[in-house]
Amino acid sequence: MTDPRQPLIFDGHNDVLLKLYREGGVGGAAAFITGLSGAMDVPSAQVGGFCGGFFAVYVPSPTDLAAKYDEMSKPEYQLALPDPIGWAEAVPVVMAQAAILFELERLGALKICRNVADIRAALASGIMAAIFHIEGAEGIDADLHTLDVLYAAGLRSIGPVWSRSTIWGEGVPFRFPSSPDTGGGLTEAGMRLVKRCNTLGIMLDLSHLNEAGFWDVVRHSNAPLVATHSNAHAICTHSRNLTDAQLAAIRDSDGMVGLNFAVAFLRDDGMMRADVPLLQMLRHLDYLIDHVGEDRVGLGSDYDGAVVPKDVTRISDLPNLRQAMEQHGYGPALIAKICHENWLRVLEKTWGG
Template identity: 75%
Template sequence: MPNTTSPVIFDGHNDVLLKLHNAGGLSATADFLTGRDGAIDSVSAAAGGFGGGFFAVYVPSPYDLDDKMDEMTKPEYDLPLPAPIDYKDAIPVVMAQAALLFDLEKRGALTICRTTADLRGALKSGKMAAILHMEGAEAIDPDLNTLEILYQAGLRSIGPVWSRPTIFGHGVPFRYPATPDTGEGLTEHGVRLVKRCNELGIMVDLSHLNEAGFWDVAQHSTKPLVATHSNAHAICPHSRNLTDKQLAAIKESDGMVGLNFAVAFLREDGQMLADVPLEQMLRHLDYLISHLGEDRVGLGSDYDGAVVPQDLTSCAGLPKLRQAMKDHGYEDALIAKLCNENWLRVLEKTWGK
């Protein structure tokens, strides 16, 4: 029998920290080692060959999640964006969630990686590798002082927005069918944020930016363009997905895209329903590879933050995805690139170390 837990998977996005925060904060981190009600923990990771990924810090908006999910099961939908979140409200949440990641490291559950050498070492040793990521920059002040402090603490990736607007730019709503061309792009603060991230070696994540913001980053950034958890708009015409023109720009910059497991961005009908066969994920992978090349595509599950295909509700199920890739005809070298090597490549180019 083939070893379907290898190659180890390094993943572009998860929301474990938000789930732990909502489950009680520091009192909930012990469950990560022994098993928890969620998609990622130490037990599931060992079973599925999950080597780590980008652990997002995210400040939630007050809304009824069940209503949102119900709306996204309809043939068409256009969810209104939540109101902006003020810095003073965001910063305590960000500090609390970042502290959870540090506590997981203290407990021996993972290693926070600040360089690609750290990342390679963790993956080789079998210790779960974590990159501190911020999904939405509400906790960054206009003078970028918080950015400097969080960088010193380990922040190595940031999305200027999570869909709702920030002082740095505008995101895409959850809208189907729709294009990502939904409004204004980066603000002056946003341009300064991108340039300072380039200087520090913090990756700028394009996944929730609208199309105007995408092109603003492309204009002002000197680093590869990266969307950590996005899919192909040509297959699923959702506002969150990337057009062929955007994919061409990512290829030209030598960046990459992580395939999002969220079913509303996989399904052709854009519905948030979990009965999605693995073949549909492979359709997106085929399309992304055809437009970006084999070196610029990876995985960006959105685990613990989205409805995912019923065969992959936990990272323990990832051997099914590897086997599906193999059965689809992907060679071992390509599977290794998709599972982790392409993330290592683009991070080395972005971080410079």
Template identity: 70%
Template sequence: MDKTSRPAIFDGHNDVLLKLHRAGGLRASESFLSGRDGAIDLPSAKTGGFAGGFFAVYVPSPTDLEFKFDEMTKDRYDLPLPDPIDWEDAFPVVMAQAAILFDLEARGALVVCKSASDIRTALKNGKMAAIFHIEGAEAIDPDFHTLDVLYQAGLRSIGPVWSRTTIFGHGVPFRYPSTGDIGPGLTDHGLRLVRKCDALNIMLDLSHLNEAGFWDVARHSTKPLVATHSNAHAICPHSRNLTDKQLAAICESDGMVGLNFAVAFLREDGKMLADVPLEQMLRHLDHLIEHVGEDRVGFGSDYDGAVVPEALTSCAGLPDLRHAMAKHGYDDALMTKLCHGNWLRVLEKTWGH
């Protein structure tokens, strides 16, 4: 690994499992090792110094992506929330994507990590470290039988919602300009989920929760508040981004924010257009560091799940981001914190080891 690929980047969110699922499931796993048409694979990771991160298992809605992306290039937009997905429909999709993750581990492509020490060992040995994460809890039943089994399989992080309603709470639509103060927060099942995850030391991801849900978690969880892939609302007033008041709560809890590379959450105009200079990402990083502190900021790229800046369409381009950060004035110690150290810190505090 050359100098521009250091320090290694451990990332808060990617959707590569969904892409592999759509490309053929287990039959597509080989492309992750040899090279694929996407943002993350082993050759690109080696080039870019991408050390792993949260591998999301996500059940997609039947959304017209072309319509969605077209709407998000307008000056204002408000996409309707997708319909809820029943447990019976979500569960087999979650199982199929989790099987891909464990197949990649069996092939030696990555290591599924259940502790911060597992991640440190993987980083030391040059192995890609993966956290089994679920984005949207549609596959979790109200009795938590599914959650208990998935925990035993390695699940260590969960987002109660994506941008649609679940039995646990309410997400935010893709709306610009807007705050996340949209609708009610967690349901009674959602409050039970918070307590259950706290008891199991499963990290709760707040990135898609609306503001009411965010504050419900803040009141009821004993763990650090973590948004794995969210940006600064003060710079881009999108419903998905975090207000300074939310950032203050994350700071107070000694939590974490992962900078989302999705251009609609980076650009001041909220548009899904890829011509975003790296300097715009640094503006968000500076704001996040100012409001939550340099020990509580990292990356949450949303790779393989979003339109990202042209310079970073693959994780092989991450040396350009490091170069921009160093040129901006971030010293070696801060670079290490932002690239992976802060994720290790908050995961150790959340998981207990």
């Protein structure tokens, strides 16, 4: 490739809003422009050819990360699901992180995109394109009033659950080895949420739903099935990964899978260790392409929310991944599809323009 920053990468999932929320909130948003200690910021984006993606608003559970990662470094593990979080507790966190996203737009760091035309315009102008996404819908009330308000504010993508139960359904736990078939499916409220998102044109992210919930969405949604940051269960038998049957459903809906960089979902042994060669990422990409087609696979890094392979620690390292794809035999057209074109295709189909 002539320019290691091309084609531009549009990514299915990041947690930089959570990082900024923990490190000063709105008042610290300017650090995203000058430089952060994590995986993402504007200077790194310019080096790596990162043009934007899904910016997740996420309400964290109290967690001992060191203990969690230690447990996930064992040959087998089953982390307990965190306790549910109620709407009244979740809403202030959702508002605070959304305010950070709006402040980043005010500062000129990014553009919140409400349709694909907005994304294309941002890419053409060189400004980061951001999709307002919610991961785990604890901040949405059962009457869906909050959903309508957030949609008016720019929300265009939502995952009904993270890996804990909500009024909408059950999340899939962090368990290895394990099937994703770990519990019950969507609640009646969850089915209403799915239908309202279809009506509004809000994309539904299935990455953290268990298998029963996944199939409930298949039955009740009329939109393409999308898992923004998930991998192939046939390679890594983690509960968070997608089975062949799920991949077939995504293919048949003309949906999308974003390759998750989180090492525990990449490695054959499911361990949380960063010594993962890029070839292992390409194994998952090969498998996903074989099962859903080259028009339905992209990237969903989970940057600033997961341990990722050492060769792609920051978005400034993304040229390493492009080079690996090229050396693996992917042609320019396929690399461009994986890097950003497939995301724009599925969003245009979901949002209607």
